[in-house]
Amino acid sequence: AQTVTQSxxxxxxxxxxxxxxxxxxxxxxxxxxxxxxxxxxxxxMILVIRQEAYKQQxxxxxxxxxxFQKAAKSFSLKISDSQLGDAAMYFCAYRxxxxxxxxxxxxxxxxxxxxxx
Amino acid sequence: KAGVTQTxxxxxxxxxxxxxxxxxxxxxxxxxxxxxxxxxxxxxxLFEYFSETQRNKGNFPGRFSGRQFSNSRSEMNVxxxxxxxxxxxxxxxxxxxxxxxxxxxxxxxxTVV
Numbered sequence: 001a002q003t004v005t006q007s008x009x010x011x012x013x014x015x016x017x018x019x020x021x022x023x024x025x026x027x028x029x030x031x032x033x034x035x036x037x038x039x040x041x042x043x044x045m046i047l048v049i050r051q052e053a054y055k056q057q058x059x060x061x062x063x064x065x066x067x068f069q070k071a072a073k074s075f076s077l078k079i080s081d082s083q084l085g086d087a088a089m090y091f092c093a094y095r096x097x098x099x100x101x102x103x104x105x106x107x108x109x110x111x112x113x114x115x116x117x
Numbered sequence: 118k119a120g121v122t123q124t125x126x127x128x129x130x131x132x133x134x135x136x137x138x139x140x141x142x143x144x145x146x147x148x149x150x151x152x153x154x155x156x157x158x159x160x161x162x163l164f165e166y167f168s169e170t171q172r173n174k175g176n177f178p179g180r181f182s183g184r185q186f187s188n189s190r191s192e193m194n195v196x197x198x199x200x201x202x203x204x205x206x207x208x209x210x211x212x213x214x215x216x217x218x219x220x221x222x223x224x225x226x227x228t229v230v
Contacts, residue, residue, distance in 0.1 A: 035218070043205060045221035091160065102173035103148050103211045103219060107160035 002027045002094050006108035013082045014116050020067075021077045021111045023092030033095045034068070035105070036077045040088040048090070051075065079113075087115040119144065121210050121222035129228045135196040138225045142189050142210030148172075149191040150219065151183060154205040163206075166191050195227075203229045 003026045013019035025034070036048040051059045051068050058066050063083075067076045079086055092108040122141040130136050142149050150173075151163040162175040166185035185191045189210075195202055205226050209219035 037221075043224050045207065045209070047218045047220075050218060102165045102167065103150055103209075103217075104162045104165055104173045104175070105150070105152075105160075105209075105219060106162070107152075109159045 002029075002032075002096070002106050004092050004094050004106050004108040006090075006092055006111050008111045009109070010112045010114065012114045012116060013079070015082055015084060017082055018078060018080045019082055019113065021079075021090050021092075021113070023075045023077070023108055025073050025075065025092070025094050025106075027073070027094065029096060031097045033097070034066075034075045035093040035095065036064070036066070036075075037091045037093060037107075038086075038088045039091065039110075045091075049077065082115050084115050084117065087113055089113070121208060121220050123206075123208050123222035123225050125225060126223065127226045127228075129230060130198050131230055132198055132200060134198050135194065136198060136227060138193045138195075138206055138208075138227070140191045140193070140208030140210075140222060142191070142208075143212070143220055146210040146212045146220075147189055148211040149185055149189065150209045150211070151191070151193050152207040152209065153177075154207060154224070155203075160207070163193070198229045200229050203227060 005024045032053045034051045038046045049061045063080045065078045089110045091110045093105040124139045148167045150165040154160045165173040169185045180196045183193045205224045207224045208222045
């Protein structure tokens with residue numbers, strides 16, 4: 001079974017600064033997807049960024065970028081120019097490639113991000 | 118385009134009762150997955166339905182069951198409720214395609230007393 005580990009239960013960052021959230025995973029598969037989801041106090045899970053394992057280029061979405069190290073099975077999220085609205089719980093998730101395996105996501109335990117003015 | 122709708126938003130039940138939660142996916146999405154979120158265990162996958170068939174199942178007891186209708190709406194049922202079933206239950210829908218993302222509903226907060 002694939003496991004996802006987020007070793008930082010809580011992180012804090014000042015507004016306008018940069019913060020990196022860590023995620024490692026364990027899998028024997030060569031192709032898969034990795035995601036970062038954000039869950040604000042409203043509890044609505046929102047996709048932040050997605051990475052396909054077969055792509056070497058790191059994904060980027062505006063202020064959000066990832067550092068994907070396939071050999072090390074590491075998938076960290078970097079948030080630049082942090083904003084108060086970035087405060088939330090962040091979850092790293094793994095998903096096997098489509099087919100009979102379906103769309104089931106394996107989530108890490110999450111990192112609570114606090115943004116201070 | 119309407120998002121994923123879960124009803125009810127909040128629910129209080131007594132131990133031993135059963136409960137049914139509903140999820141309406143985004144129009145056109147055929148996959149519906151259910152997750153249980155608790156402070157202790159985090160987010161855990163319950164099961165996934167695709168075109169009315171259960172395609173994937175997590176490690177939960179048989180008290181947890183689900184189904185999907187021809188319009189892709191899904192229901193999740195928990196029988197003989199236990200205190201430990203208190204959780205936020207999230208539903209996610211996905212379209213077709215390998216890299217498609219899962220869109221989540223706002224969840225149903227179930228409290229078992």
